[in-house]
Amino acid sequence: MKRSSSALLFSLFAISGGAHAQSANQWMLNAGWIHLAPQDSSQPLTVNALGASSTVPGSGAAVSDADTFAITATYFVTDHIAVETLLGVPPKLQLSGTGSLAALGNLGSARVWSPAILAQYHFGEPTARLRPYVGAGVTYVWFKNIELNSPIATGQFLASPTLGAKLEGPTSVSLSSSLAPIVNAGLTYNVNSHWSVGVSVSYAWLSTRATLTTRSSLGTVTSSTKLKIDPIVSFVSVGYRF
Incomplete structure (x- = not known):
């Protein structure tokens, strides 16, 4: 009877000790909500028209916050080192004018695609209920479903005291794609052997x-600016480990 009791206690101890393990060769899927808070800035708009180039003084643009749903897949290479990939529903970013362009209001919107891969280091023992981590990686970013509001789509932003509306016309836009480095830090709370909740904060150097x-009556006009988005990304999720 004593031997049976001892065996039972040992089994319970072994189960409880490994109940929250995040260890080598395990996968973890997380799903949750992402909030993007751009730390944005922009260069003044440069206009190339009639063989000359000029800068619009005080012109700028700002990017709004956005929310979306995302999924991460994490593979533990060792008890402490993991590789994580992130995919999400592309959030819609709104762009508005600032400075001398503030009167134009909302300039347009675009959906941003940004799959990412990160290497992470998880602190603490694999059996710990609470495990903080840090990571670094890269994301490839491109933009789709770009829409321009009337002041931009019709070229009204090119109106000038000297030429009036002669430079205005149907306008299209392109946004360059890029690789952006990311750093992140987070915390996982293991509820049981499979389920967990997590929070993380990331920063990406994105521009x-x-x-x-613009196709005007006087010829083609090109205008360009560099926009830094540099978002702080918060992620709250529920995870399943197997």
Whole structure:
């Protein structure tokens, strides 16, 4: 009877000790909500028209915050080192004018695609209920579903005291793609052997060049600016480990 009791206690101890393990060769899937808070800035708009180039003094643009749903897949190479990939529903970023362009209001919107891969180091023992981590990686970013509001789509932003509306016309835009480095830090709370909740904060050095092409009555006009987005990304999620 004593031997049976001892065996039972040992089994319970072994189960409880490994109940929260995040160890080598395990996968963890997390799903949750992402909030992007751009730490944005922009260069003044440069306009190339009639063989000359000029800068619009005090012109700028700002990017709004955005929210979306995301999924991460994490593979533990060792008890402490993991590789994580992130995919999400592309959030819609709104762009508004600032400075001398503030009167134009909302300039347009675009959806941003940004799959990412990161290497992480998880602190503490694999059996710990609470495990902080840090990571670094890279994301490839491109923009789709770009929409321009009327002041930009019609070229009204090119109106001038000297030429009036002669430089205005149908306008299209392209946003450059880029690789952006990321750093992140987070915390995982292991509820049981499979389920967990997590929070993380990431920062990405992200910029894009916006090029506007206007077909005016005097010829093609190109306008461009470099926009830094540099978002702080917060992620709250529920995870399943197997």
